[in-house]
Amino acid sequence: MRAASRAARQDGRRLGFVPTMGALHAGHISLVRAARQRCDAVGVSIFVNPTQFGPKEDFSKYPRTFEHDRELLEAEGVAILFAPSTEEMYPRGATTFVTVEGLSEKLCGRSRPGHFRGVATVVAKLFNIVEPDLAFFGQKDSAQAVIIRRMVRDLALGVEIVICPIVREPDGLALSSRNAYLDPRQRKQATVLYRSLRRVKSLADGGESDAAQLIAAALEVFKEEPEVRLDYFEIVDRETLDPVADISQGALVAVAAFVGSTRLIDNIVLHGNSRKP
Numbered sequence: 211m212r213a214a215s216r217a218a219r220q221d222g223r224r225l226g227f228v229p230t231m232g233a234l235h236a237g238h239i240s241l242v243r244a245a246r247q248r249c250d251a252v253g254v255s256i257f258v259n260p261t262q263f264g265p266k267e268d269f270s271k272y273p274r275t276f277e278h279d280r281e282l283l284e285a286e287g288v289a290i291l292f293a294p295s296t297e298e299m300y301p302r303g304a305t306t307f308v309t310v311e312g313l314s315e316k317l318c319g320r321s322r323p324g325h326f327r328g329v330a331t332v333v334a335k336l337f338n339i340v341e342p343d344l345a346f347f348g349q350k351d352s353a354q355a356v357i358i359r360r361m362v363r364d365l366a367l368g369v370e371i372v373i374c375p376i377v378r379e380p381d382g383l384a385l386s387s388r389n390a391y392l393d394p395r396q397r398k399q400a401t402v403l404y405r406s407l408r409r410v411k412s413l414a415d416g417g418e419s420d421a422a423q424l425i426a427a428a429l430e431v432f433k434e435e436p437e438v439r440l441d442y443f444e445i446v447d448r449e450t451l452d453p454v455a456d457i458s459q460g461a462l463v464a465v466a467a468f469v470g471s472t473r474l475i476d477n478i479v480l481h482g483n484s485r486k487p
Contacts, residue, residue, distance in 0.1 A: 230255060251289045261300070406431040461480045
């Protein structure tokens, strides 16, 4: 992988990198296409990372569709595919991890202890192996994006992080590999995440800036789907992930909920109504 990466970056050519856990969908492909637009060569990794799953989570049943994924990437003109084994990424006796203090315990990190430690560790390893110029991530994993940017800054890793927009189904459901777990009834129920976010955005666009009022409105939307179990609905600062009381300076609105046994996440960014430049 290192040899392929260095060959791709010869003569000042830029290498774009898209780390994935496979089970690729149109959201992943949008990242690949963004990388192709900005880089001379594109590499993709497929690795279902065990350290970001909790003991009761879906690591063993996480969808694995390697041959289909490989064909998709070939069709998109991806130059390099890196699909390491768990033993390659975590040598026997490995005890070194990366933790972004002050961020990793927020949003999904509160519900999934250790999750972001696993994410930061594997992404740091992948960056060290691939040595990309740019790396592309989706906005759907909003807390992950904030944490990876902070890690790259703090550790001076020398890669530019590019965050790309969420790709949605026609009814608004954010694309996710976990959507495959939903039966038709649950699939319809799952749209409540995006409906709640749209309600918040509509009120914010209309001038409401009080975060408590916006959250209350979102919770009313969730009452329309009593079988969906809300994990959290928060309005937070886009850099610190701390809750904000007022969204006039902008904010991240993030939601996580269980549809059946499947945990889904979504978010929108509010840009605020401040007149300051």
